Amino acid sequence: MSPPSGRPPEGTEEPPGTGRITPTIGELDLHLLGEGRHLRLHDALGAHVVTVDGERGTSFSVWAPEAAAVSVVGDFDGWDPEAHPMRSLGPSGVWELFVPGVGDGAAYKFAVRSQAGEVIQHADPLARRAEVPPATASIVHHPTYEWSDDGWVERRRSSHPWTEPMSIYEVHLGSWRRDPDRPDAQLSYAELADELAAYVTDMGFTHVELLPVMQHPFSGSWGYQVTSFFAPASVWGTPEDLQTLVDRLHAHGVGVLLDWVPAHFPRDEWALARFDGSALYEHADPRRGSHPDWGTLVFNHGRHEVLSFLLSNALFWLQDVHADGLRVDAVASMLYLDYSRQPGEWVPNEHGGREDLEAVAFLQELNRVVHAEVPGTVSVAEESTAWPGVSRPTDQGGLGFGFKWNMGWMHDTLGYFSREPAHRKYHHGELTFSLVYAFTESFVLPLSHDEVVHGKRSLLEKMPGDRWQRFANLRALYGYMWAHPGKKLLFMGGEIAQEREWSEQRSLDWHLLEDAAHGGVQSLVRDLNHTYRRTPALWEVDSDPDGFSWIEADDADRNVVAFARHGADGTPPLVCVANLSPVPRHDHRIGFPSAGRWDEVLNTDAGVYGGSNVGNLGGVVAEAVPSHGQPASAEVVLPPLGVVWFTPAVPGTSG
Template sequence: MTPPTHDHAPEPAEIEAILRGRHSNPFSVLGMHARDGRPPVVRVFAPEAAEVSVIDAKTGRTAATLDRVDAEGFFSGAMGRRRKPFSYRLRLRAGDAEWERPDPYAFGPVLGELDEHLLAEGRHEELYRRLGAHPVTHEGVDGAAFAVWAPNARRVSVVGDFNAWDGRRHPMRRRLGGGVWELFVPGLGTGAIYKYEILGVHGEVLPLKADPVAFAAEHPPATASVIAGLPRRDWQDEAWMRALPEGTPTQKPVSIYEVHPGSWRRADGDRVLSYAELGEQLADYATQMGFTHVEFLPLSEHPFTGSWGYQPTGMFAPTSRHGSPADFAAMVDRLHRAGVGVIVDWVPAHFPSDAHGLVRFDGTALYEHEDPRLGFHRDWNTLIYNFGRAEVANFLRASALYWLREFHVDALRVDAVASMLYLDYSRDPGEWVPNRHGGRENLDAIEFLRGTNASVSERAPGALTMAEESTAWPGVSRPVDQDGLGFDFKWNMGWMHDTLQYMAQDPVHRKYHHDSMTFGLHYAFSENFVLPLSHDEVVHGKGSLLGKMPGDRWQRFANLRAYFGFMWTHPGKKLLFMGGEFGQEREWNHDASLDWHLLDDPAHAGLQRLVRDLNRLYRETPALHARDCVPEGFEWIDGGDAENNVFSYLRRGAEGDPPVAVIANMAPVLREGFRVGLPAEGRWREVMNTDAEEYGGSGAGNGGRVFATTPGAHGRPAAATMTLPPLGVLVLIPEE
């Protein structure tokens, strides 16, 4: 390279660093620079131009035509007789084309010192308001402000169609305090695609990276980020949001319909539904079926559809498979206006190793651990977040708050909590690193979970968190200030496994497995539980819920109806994966719609009708939900009748609420003259019979009521003689 002869040009090494994309401080070279008592100089790297002029922004006059000091497109020039810096634009020419644009290196920083300080300390609870790409007006000019955390990078550039994906053209300004890089690019707005080109710690150019705090992304398999800004809409769910903090969650009815949005229903041509279509159709269906909430499998952007969203790369970006962030917000709004809450699966446990994602983001193990014994999940071939790094914990906490505050999501179901809590999770001896006390507990993850739940409680009043946690870890749903993890609810995986194992038995063998149905009551009130029949039970060769049931076709439907009757009357909130409510027969396929045509069959339609009526009964009957999480809400009438495969129990609400008696006959045998102890004499109304003809059953029952008289039975002051339908559940409520 020939040294420049112009006194306004920088040193050849500086020019060379710009041309080779190796300069870590481009603002020290590019843009306008004052010189003591001499005309300021402007320096521009514009390889797309043959000529560059500086235009006075106020007068529109040409202040100077810059000298091309390098063949690759580095321009420099002094501003004539001027002595002070001034506002300017650039006019560029190439052949017959001429255009003007502001100079990105003429603008001051976007981030403030407080932002820099909070980001460095990991205390910026709303970091998404500063990091990412935001359409803004900066110093009177419209454009996009970019900011990204990459503390070990030597250089970071924004690239996209707007600069031919050339990382030399928009290198960013480094904020030294927290390792954040920022740049305002004038003229860019919503919809522009971009990535970051990063020069790693060892001087290597990394694969182009998507923005960790992007609010939108291209439709997979494309992987670029999309400028979207924070979601803004004219929300119409004010009444819903005002009521959200009211009452005690454990005392409310919670019946969740778990949905994979890509396969719940498909449109003509097997097209996945848009957020708008999902909002309309789910609002109608969930309301018709009586579910209180819809829970979506993860909606964070993810590259591989077959991961169902559980390997996300965009912790702030609703997947573009169904529309824009604004479309997602509108879907939430629509569900709220229908009286349906929205739960989103959130995945802070791990992330995929796709090259455009977080893996070795700045050339180092930034978000993950360097040591694979701490940082790699063998089960899922994913990377584990370094929860002990303040900036990483801050990033994840901010993601949680983003979904709750900006999208009005009502609750986060936190995936794979068990894998976070234990350092030896799914690892053999010698394949994990003990904590500082020599134990297996992941102290950093514990602190992160507690901190996140505390932040949600403080900054998103009324919003809930639910843990998918499958071990006996104590206090998962106990408040943080009581030494708990701070979740509002925990999935009861033990109940699900035990009861499904029982229901899969041929009834002739069930008496030997009776405790599988009763054991859950020994710990039912140790946590605030959700009873989950989730997507995990209908994949990977497990078949469908209906397919797990034994017997002939009639018995399989009867078994599933009885199981639902048992579940909806058992202590704990309810969750059912889509398709279970009408008896989907084949295993769930994420690439195809549910088999809605099955509802043409009376057996399937009857099962759906039962779930609708169970939801209605559960919501309208305080004894079935108000004390779901305290022992005062449940009493066995007879939990030991293994020989008959019969379970009978009472559910109680608050003082003054009528009790509910439940009698479940899990044998395919009609039992007539069966005497059951009850707490009071008089008529008891049969408000539910899962064997009713309208549900596809035999119609055996008690004509709608039973009569309790003395003497009592089962230690109760009264008893009623009744008929127990085969594979049926009865629910009784006193008439007075």
């Protein structure tokens, strides 16, 4: 917190009973707030346990410029709006009060009286902790957690995520795994810490991505309708419990990405909506401030104080909670003024266009700040349109994100794999089109939670054919995905071939692993991850066309594709061949980048994965016979509905 300035800010009004204690908020804090440049706003506003003039208590402060009066209420004063009136710190719009004797764990709200005389008790926008729903009060929180991941954080500063492996396990904490003795009760962050960290490590994922862990009373929103942006979801425990989870994952070498929602917020009157009786955090005009799809309110990204709020919130999760990156939700809805709106329902920008220039400027500033203040962390955009340069630097006109979800790849690839193999030749372009634009952005390939809900069916149930073919198709999808350029993301349950659609109200169906077919898919995902991580050709130059070359792109009649992945100079290549028909193909000649022995390092049809064990007995020998534009070739066996990977044999390791 910035030190007090030594005198009350200009225009300070003292309500009766506050005494003459110097405000605990300095003039610099107020200036930076108004400029939209306060990157540690959470150290200034909110509730902070401090000692003032030798007396221990809590300093409360809140931004409410249009309020007629504000008081702090809580379990320490019987929730009496008359007991602790706050003083206005002049034109900044900030109200402040130090209350002696109030400490860690006290429940409180701000009673805000509007200019119209209505009084509403609001949760603190910058609270670090919140009550467990359905209760809605904020809780005074004095941070005490002692981190043990200094080595991780230091190594992160010099990391280069674009040239490193990234395989992300997307998790909803409330439904990943529940205690079988109390299936209706959700495990806490701390209870999940050891089990999740051990599981993800065993499975070989490099990162966990958590659906929003910010306070969200409505569980059906999955965390995407946040009411307290600085408070961890209390249903899963305390802030220290969440820090324990992050710390434990780091101890296992696993990075942590958090879903983050700076686009919109819910209308609950006790939260951010019309906080001081006016449109404070949201736009006043419903054509900009009301979201038609989700019934929520849209942040006013052009207001400086809102910028301070959101920028400091992003840094809070990266710096104070040690997250390794933020996946920014609903970016497309931020970029376009006419998103989900009909003509007449939106307001053009100053140039008459549909681009939200204020939101664009905010996203660019967000990425500049994140990459400057927390080097080595990543920002990932969930952006579903063709907006150019989402993951290009801001000084080149881009939005500055580290990565962009490749929604086009997801849509086309799932569309292809959901078709009967007999029809796939007519849709071959759905499989190959992603390589036309694969290097225009730094992409993440997502098979996310959105693809297994609302009647879309589980990934396994999307696959055609009988039971054996469905499992074979799913394994082939994963084999193709892990070899395709781009970082990987798989929603929990995909690795065990979950049969039911996901629901936030129940655990994954872990009992399915008693079945060999489900266990085989899990074994495949584990091997895909570990093979991926030790094969630099699959990630060193992910976003560069030099990292990929087609070998066979046009064999639509046989549903066969083949390509090579390349790393930096001297990195051995990997050849991926996919036979997406149910017919095994023997003596199928495929080009290879060089002559010599090539080991079959992965085969999705292996018996251990539940396949038919059709393969190449450990490898093939490529002869100096040109084919498919390559200097060498070999006759290979392609398993039915299978994907095989080959890498050059290391001398002395292959028979």
